[in-house]
Amino acid sequence: MIKRIFSAGTVLLALVLAGCGGGGDGVAPTTKTAADVVINDPVIDSAAFVKLAVGMSSCADRKNRLWVIDGKQVFWDRAGYGCPDMNWSQKLYGATPDALQCSSEDSIAGPQTRCADDSKRALFDIVSKNADAANLGLDSSHKVVPIMIPEPMQTALPFMSIAKFGNNGVKARQNVVIKDADAYAKLWNSVVVGMTGAPPAPAVDFSRQMVVGVFAGANALSCGSMLGVSKVSLRDGNIVVDYEIRKPSGPIVCMAIVDGAPMELVTIDRSDAPVQFVRHDVELMMALAVDDSADSGIHTAREIIINDQSSFEQLWTDHAGKDKPMPSIDFSKKMVIGLFAGWVSYCDGLVLDSITNDGKQITVNYFRTVPPAGTACIAMVRSPAILVAIDRTLLPIYFHKDTITR
Template structure:
């Protein structure tokens, strides 16, 4: 199911961990005010069209600035929706955050459903990675997801991808490449990112995020049809790799 980020913050007035489903404007206003408790000025709650949307709200508790919380996926399971989320201590891009105060939160908008929502806490370990390519222009016109473990394979893919720049530097004795091609799309609003790489259950899970405009976005997409691509470098591993695709809407 498609997700649309409504809000995230590293400081919230809600100190205890909490997972919520919000289906009306009054509840959102109450939670929004509670989230901003103690602040001098509070912006109005963001607009949600509750006739066909609802909000999943996650609060990570007072774990400090390294403590993050986020929705990883939303899937149908029988007559229920399963919201898989993760909260853990993690530094972002090597930034030191130990000892700093903080309490993370995130709100995501999804299509409205009357189905029961079950929250599932994921036990996983973040795998660091470094983005080396992100472009709207590739000669590869079909969707493709790859794990590349040698220089010859990367050179062959690079020739097919056909970019103007040189090959990214990768030490294949220690590193490998994960690449995701979105394929041809109709307008310039589409892009692709690697949202996360996690070690879970003896395998690496790569979550790709296909981003495009949602129905309520005020942005005007470029007219060209892109072929988005992203490539990242991470430590080499013999663990099996699975790809999970997530659609993300810009509001």
């Protein structure tokens, strides 16, 4: 905003002098008019703040938001699981990222709050406590405008799960990147230590592949929780491994595993790009078993969502035939998810891993199992299928399929 500051008396005097010849030499004197006197408000460097927020995107998978307050200050609210020692932060700036006025953030030493200028503290206290409220909790005398942060450019990368255990010998929480056979052998020996009938390490061709893995650590998850790699992608030159901590949505009855330490290893194409790990906490949905068959009448691989009785009746006839009793489903409250492997080798299988809800979408995580290389298998085929019922939802449903050696 440009503020024009002038005095009515000064302008009147200038006009009088101009009319009288001013200094007496016949030339009107140069005067400073109202348009010449300006004061500039600070200009918000939006591009610099966007660059700052995008640069921290791996630590901001939960929240990453910027607002301009009254055209003079910027408030940044960030939270995520990607950086364990700084899970969240809230900061108030002037016109540029260099002009930090107040901050409150997570740290190894615990939450820290400070203000370089105490005159900014009252405003910061309001917006930091009301980051999810309309107008950041400020009254109508303040104008709050969001700065749009673009999604980081990303390309999905294929990956294959090679090992997933609810308990393993590695008791420390860690993420790993393995690029050579010796390091892999050492890690595998640590994973299977103490296991009865420990399986051999799945084969990995380190000339073209590498292994990434997530280890939750001993007793790190509540009873009934699960861990799983959900996505691997290339974002802004970094390989990002997204993994989920899947927690039950309600109280469950289960027996806690002594020293339970969930883990998963996956293979991806070999790369020299930096690898980042991003954690997501999601709700583990309860699924009611409808049918689990090794020989479905549906012989092509497909994923199906059924929302009504007539569609279910047709599906059941195609899947199980007319002689097998059809389960009763209340479609006013439930919906059916169907997974069909199609014709596969007799040694192959189909496993539903989990169904999760992150508040934005439902994800059905499942995998096809294949035997280790060299396994003797009956020369027959079959068509595995799994049908489950979940609570009816309006959220979009996505399917995530892996192949795992088992």
